Amino acid sequence: MGPYILQTARLGLRRYTADDVEQLRPVFADPYSATFYPGMDRQELLERWIDWNLRNYRDHGFGLWALEWREDGTFVGDAGITWQTVEGERILEIGWHIHPLFRGRGLATEAGRACMAYGFEHLRAGSLGSIVDPANIASIKVASRVHSGQREYEGAKGPMLLFSTSAAQFASARGVPPIP
Secondary structure, X not given: OOOOOEEOOOEEEEOOOHXXXXXXXXXXXOHHHHHHOOOOOOHHHHHHHHHHHHHHHHHHOOOEEEEEEOOOOOEEEEEEEEEEEEOOEEEEEXXXXXXXXXXXXXXXXXXXXXXXXXXXXXXXXXXXXXXXXXXXXXXXXXXXXXXXXXXXXXXXXXXXXXXXXXXXXXXXHHOOOOOO
């Protein structure tokens, strides 16, 4: 357990380690996740996923973080902020992936909201987005709870949804002036 970069009422978000590969496997191995992340049950791709996040920590100071139940350290997925490209422009994206045994409990929404606060308060982001496949009904529900708006765009593999929140929208929802 820990040390946590972020904490919510139920979750701790910590940096990935190479030892997380086997805990990560079931997050992507079930049929629903495999629809959106094909092949991610393979060792090589899981190791690359973790390596990508380790590089993100080194290069940017953030990435996707392992999610744990705070009460006992059980691995329940990941969530965090990464750089992504949308229509040729780099954006900060909030992403989440929840272990199938723990889905439907509001964990992705809880983690997504914590990542949003981190992005605006610590990274001083002007806006944050979440890229969602239009077929991913579960992530659409989460992104709709986390973000203020959405629009369609043409991604590399076809139509996608971009959910977004500006710093001003975030501050307004919290009833505080935006951070300059």
